[in-house]
Amino acid sequence: MYPVMINIQDKKVVVVGGGRVAARKIKTLIAEKANVVVISPSLYEKIDAETITWVKRTYQKGDLADAKLVFACTNDASVNRQVMMDAHPSQLVNNTGDKHFSDFYNVAIAKAQDFSVMISTNGLSPERSKEVRTKLEKLLEEL
Structure with a gap:
């Protein structure tokens, strides 16, 4: 692993999933002023829908367009793997369910x-x- 700190201010970050794990990621992303887009049919109660762009449905191919970072935070391993496979090589993806099938993990x-x-x-x-x-x-x- 190569340790870096990334400036994500005003950059599009896609979070696939709207549960507890996603809520933790979103909290930090919002604090760093990222432009957070959440793809999920529902949102965990601690996610403030006013601070994100919420696409209220399941993940679809094409949802990662223009994202700098992507977080696959669903409780479905096949969806998380699909997110990894759909990402462009220039997009870094954190598969929160499988660190071995991720480009990075948080510190x-x-x-x-x-x-x-x-x-x-x-x-x-x-x-x-x-x-x-x-x-x-x-x-x-x-x-």
Whole structure:
């Protein structure tokens, strides 16, 4: 894996799926001012429909047009794999159900005033990443 931070401000990001996993991804994407398009017949209650463009239906070929990043967040492995196969080679896709069939996975970030520290368990344990992030944030506050 090659660690990078990507400026997604005003860039189209497609999230296929509208459940809990999608809600976590969307929260961070909105915070970074991405143009988020969600493809899903329904939305988890914690997703604010006012902050996204919601296409209220199941995924269809062509839904990824012009997206810079794509998140396949459904609970259907075949749909997530189809999203991966439909993506253009220039589009990076995170298949949240299968890190081995993804172009990238997310990291936890501990932020301080003028720097950020990325934490990764190489996709093995998001919970552990959060635990380490919390500890690092406390340490960074002391600097």
